[in-house]
Amino acid sequence: xxxxxxxxxxxxxxxxxxxxxxxxxxxxxxxxxxxxxxxxxxxxxxxxxxxxxxxxxxxxxxxxxxxxxxxxxxxxxxxxxxxxxxxxxxxxxxxxxxxxxxxxxxxxxxxxxxxxxxxxxxxxxxxxxxxxxxxxxxxxxxxxxxxxxxxxxxxxxxxxxxxxxxxxxxxxxxxxxxxxxxxxxxxxxxxxxxxxxxxxxxxxxxxxxxxxxxxxxxxxxxxxxxxxxxxxxxxxxxxxxxxxxxxxxxxxxxxxxxxxxxxxxxxxxxxxxxxxxxxxxxxxxxxxxxxxxxxxxxxxxxxxxxxxxxxxxxxxxxxxxxxxxxxxxxxxxxxxxxxxxxxxxxxxxxxxxxxxxxxxxxxxxxxxx
Ligand SMILES: Cc1cc2nc3c(=O)[nH]c(=O)nc-3n(C[C@H](O)[C@H](O)[C@H](O)COP(=O)(O)OP(=O)(O)OC[C@H]3O[C@@H](n4cnc5c(N)ncnc54)[C@H](O)[C@@H]3O)c2cc1C
Numbered sequence: 001x002x003x004x005x006x007x008x009x010x011x012x013x014x015x016x017x018x019x020x021x022x023x024x025x026x027x028x029x030x031x032x033x034x035x036x037x038x039x040x041x042x043x044x045x046x047x048x049x050x051x052x053x054x055x056x057x058x059x060x061x062x063x064x065x066x067x068x069x070x071x072x073x074x075x076x077x078x079x080x081x082x083x084x085x086x087x088x089x090x091x092x093x094x095x096x097x098x099x100x101x102x103x104x105x106x107x108x109x110x111x112x113x114x115x116x117x118x119x120x121x122x123x124x125x126x127x128x129x130x131x132x133x134x135x136x137x138x139x140x141x142x143x144x145x146x147x148x149x150x151x152x153x154x155x156x157x158x159x160x161x162x163x164x165x166x167x168x169x170x171x172x173x174x175x176x177x178x179x180x181x182x183x184x185x186x187x188x189x190x191x192x193x194x195x196x197x198x199x200x201x202x203x204x205x206x207x208x209x210x211x212x213x214x215x216x217x218x219x220x221x222x223x224x225x226x227x228x229x230x231x232x233x234x235x236x237x238x239x240x241x242x243x244x245x246x247x248x249x250x251x252x253x254x255x256x257x258x259x260x261x262x263x264x265x266x267x268x269x270x271x272x273x274x275x276x277x278x279x280x281x282x283x284x285x286x287x288x289x290x291x292x293x294x295x296x297x298x299x300x301x302x303x304x305x306x307x308x309x310x311x312x313x314x315x316x317x318x319x320x321x322x323x324x325x326x327x328x329x330x331x332x333x334x335x336x337x338x339x340x341x342x343x344x345x346x347x348x349x350x351x352x353x354x355x356x357x358x359x360x361x362x363x364x365x366x367x368x369x
Contacts, residue, residue: 008267010178021192021347024178030351034165036172039355062238064090064106064334069123071334077239089333091365093358096308099340100129100231101242103312103321108328117236123330127319131310132229133345134246136302137197137221138258139204140265143279144214149173150201151214174199178268179347182220182260183253191347193224194261196268204283206303215282218268220261221305223347226251231311246308249299258298259291307350312340325364326357337361 013023030037047053056078065073065084073086092099103109107122109129114121147154153169160167179192186193202215229247234240249255262284269278280286284297312321312328321328322341328334339354346353 008178008180008264008271010180016177016179016348017352021179024176024196026175027177027349029172029175031170031172034161034170039358060239061094061102062105063102064108066106066122069330070332089335089365089369091335091337091361093336093338093361095338096132096311096340097231097242097244099336099338100311101233102238103128103328104233105236105238108331113232117233119233119236123328125321125329127313127321129231129242129311130228130319131313131343132231132244132246132308133225133227133310133342134229134248135195135221135223135225135305135307135345135350136248136254136258137219137305138262138265138298138302139217139219139283140262140269140281141202141204141215141217141283142269142274142281144200144216144277145279146214146277148200148214148216150210168200171200173201173203179223180261180264182264183224183257184260186224186257191224193222193257193347194264195221195223195348196261196265197221202282204301211282216269216274216277218265218274220258220265222254222258222261222302223345224253224257225345226253228310246304248302255295255298258302259294262294262298305349307339307345309339309342309345309350312336313343314341315343325368326361327364327368335361335365337365 011023013025015028016025017028048055059076059078062075062077064071065075065086071090073084074090075082075084092102094102104114104119107114107120108125110126111121111124149168157168161169174197176198178196180194181188181192182194197219199217201217202211203217203219227247227250229245232243234243268274284294288294288297314320314322314324314326322336323329326335326337326341328336337358339350339357341357342353
């Protein structure tokens with residue numbers, strides 16, 4: 001896809017991590033030994049036996065413990081028991097959906113929201129749960145005239161992976177990417193609004209829908225997000241999931257970006273060298289051409305790329321939840337070190353930034369305690 005995207009006028013990018021987000025090329029990924037390599041395996045597993053570290057798996061934190069407005073540990077459910085784990089400070093890293101839930105269950109959040117569920121207000125912070133943003137992906141899928149990952153791996157690829165865990169089966173499926181300016185009126189010196197993910201497979205509805213034959217996908221992903229949603233509590237039960245209103249596409253700019261992104265994805269799939277490998281377009285489908293039809297297609301098919309952020313945002317203003325050292329405002333001994341703190345969603349996949357936030361948070365906590 002990277003070569004085909006050059007036909008859109010995009011330049012070739014050696015890396016997307018060099019400070020400038022532009023062009024087409026290959027993504028860097030957390031890969032080792034032919035498979036994805038998680039933060040747990042990279043950072044936690046090597047120190048699991050350290051004497052000052054205790055790891056409880058399958059534990060569910062229910063709420064924070066307090067000494068006034070100072071965080072003094074957590075209450076958790078583990079192996080059928082409720083335990084208190086006192087601590088000199090707490091670094092919350094439950095992610096953008098559960099960190100705000102835990103804060104609210106512990107009395108830190110919008111006064112009206114807490115009062116609605118009769119949760120005593122410890123620190124009123126309107127920004128908790130507000131500002132939710134996410135990346136949306138739309139499938140643009142074409143039949144492939146050559147074997148693809150979804151048409152069954154050729155025996156040679158299987159043998160290669162079994163031999164030394166390399167080759168096509170070691171792929172994370174979406175290795176090629178491109179960033180482009182799609183929305184009419186978006187200036188070239190502004191950040192791109194669309195990221196394309198290329199996958200040699202049929203990717204729709206999170207992979208739950210499949211189709212016979214070989215395909216490739218050039219999926220436009222909205223990365224310049226303007227819509228903002230909200231997360232609230234369904235109940236005081238810490239085991240009940242929170243209520244999400246992602247407010248997808250409520251800002252007209254987001255819809256425009258994705259409609260134009262679909263048009264650009266089609267152009268990439270029709271440009272050499274992909275043009276020589278392509279069969280019929282499957283999605284949106286040849287008949288879906290008009291502005292109205294494309295808008296309806298985007299609304300129908302868009303899906304989360306699993307990048308929620310912004311529900312405990314960093315900043316100096318009224319809506320901010322954490323300060324520049326990631327400490328929760330109005331409290332002591334409490335920090336947030338996950339994707340919740342992004343004040344606005346970044347213009348690319350969120351994992352590396354979430355890891356960096358965690359690393360910085362660890363440093364801030366170590367310096368403070
Ligand atoms: C299917 C999928 C694919 C993705 N692919 C990519 C990708 O290719 N590239 C990329 O850049 N990003 C990708 N992401 C996004 C990336 O994984 C996230 O941005 C990143 O993990 C966010 O990190 P975090 O620390 O904020 O939260 P998380 O990684 O979600 O960590 C939160 C942790 O807290 C735990 N937790 C939550 N509540 C409680 C509680 N009450 N008690 C105890 N533990 C709790 C959760 O179990 C979880 O382990 C993907 C996400 C998903 C879901």
